[in-house]
Amino acid sequence: MKVVRFHAPGDVRIEDAPEPTPGRGEVKLRVRNCSTCGTDVKISRFGHHHIVPPRVMGHEIAGEVVEVGAAVDGWSPGDRVQVIAAIPCGQCGECQQGRRTVCPNQESMGYHYDGGFAEYLVVPSKVLAVDGLNRIPDGVSYAEASVAEPLACVLNGQNLAQVGAGDDVVVIGSGPIGCLHVRLARARGARNVVLVDLNQDRLSQAAALVAPDATICAADTDPVDAVLKFTNGRGADVIITAAASGAAQEQAVQMAARQGRISLFGGLPKDRPVIGLDANLVHYRELTLVGANGSSPAHNAEALRLIASGEVPVADLITHRLPLDGAIDAFELVATGEAIKVTIEP
Incomplete structure (x- = not known):
């Protein structure tokens, strides 16, 4: 089979590999879609401290069950499934308290385990142990299901920031994550949603799809x-x-209302993680600042429900579909901002 393997920063190859065989507690999938994100670009260029090469990349995965290992119940060949990216251990104190997004023992598909830029993959037993293999609802395509993982991250962020009915919401960044934030905020009853970006072309492309109430090009306007x-x-x-x-x-x-909530959703570059914070604004306006770190298995299941119900449409956000041997081209499309969402169809 063909795979897309990371060997070193700047060295990603499309290679032949033997088909994997599921072990005890594992499930083998025929990958149907694995979508790309900015993290894939960063890994291809700079690597990641959790990746020991060579490693098959890809973590936004949807596919069809083709074989199940011993001691696997409830799954059969032909089942259509979506796979979580971040795998909590399910056993530590954080997991036991329901805080699975901050599990200190978290592992990930495409990092610790071979990912979805491949014709076939084996879903580790740890994924099944935390209910991280989700059935794709009827009427939801594999491509749409592959977007459930980033939507799950968006869902986690908006839960933490308590986005709700009547809110005026500003989303800074008009990439695929920003587009999903606009759509989810709308589904939650936000009064107005404003989309902000430095790149006017990217902003216009995104706005044409997700229709915010207003757009602001930060290159031209404060x-x-x-x-x-x-x-x-x-x-x-x-x-x-x-x-x-x-x-x-x-x-x-600076733009937050009194008792406003700020989601620091996008992580900063490792060499520039410090910002200037006007603590008096936080103090006197009673502001809340929250982080957002990935998603839990439950978030993935809820994301699939939101897609299936039509509350958060995602099909039109997939602007490019490429075969497996176009994966490296896909990274460039993501890096340049030419695409909204690029999915690979092995």
Whole structure:
């Protein structure tokens, strides 16, 4: 079979590999879709401390069960499934308290285990042990199901920021994650959703799909002033920084309404993780700053439900579909911002 393997930073190869065989407690899939994200680009260029090469990449996975190992119940060949990316241990104190997104023993598909940029993969027993293999609802395509993983991360972020009915929400970053944030905020009853980006072309492309109530090109306009004007000086109830930008995080605090919530959703570069924070704004406006780290198995299941119900459409966000041997081209499409969502169809 063909796979896309990471060997070293800047060295990703499309190679032949033997088909895997499921062991005890494992399930073998025929991968139907594995979508790409910015993390794949970063791994291809810089590696990752959890990846011991060579490693098959890809963590936004949907496929068809073709074989089950010993001691596997409830799954059969032909079942259509989506696979979680982040695998909590299910046993530690955090997991036992229901905080599976911050499990200190977390492992990941495409990092600790071979991922979905392959014709076949084996789902580790640890995934099944934490209910991380989800049935794809009828009417949901494999491509749509592969977007459940990033939507699950978005769902976790909005839960933590308590996005709800009547909120004025600002999303900074108009990539696929930003688009999903706009759609989920809308599904949760937000009063207004504003989309912000530095790149006008990317902003326009995203806005044409997800139809925010307003757009702000931060290259041309001070986004803080623009948000304050849009909200008649009050500021936004929720600001989500769906971009790896310290400046965006600083601006988010400045544009927040009283008792506003700021989601520091996008992680910052490892060499520039520190921002300037006006602590008095946080103090006097009673602001809440929250992080967001991935998703849990439950978030993935809920994301599939939201897609199936039509509450959060995702099909139109997939702007490019490429075969497995186009995966490296897909990374470039993601890096340049030419695409919204790129999916690989092995």
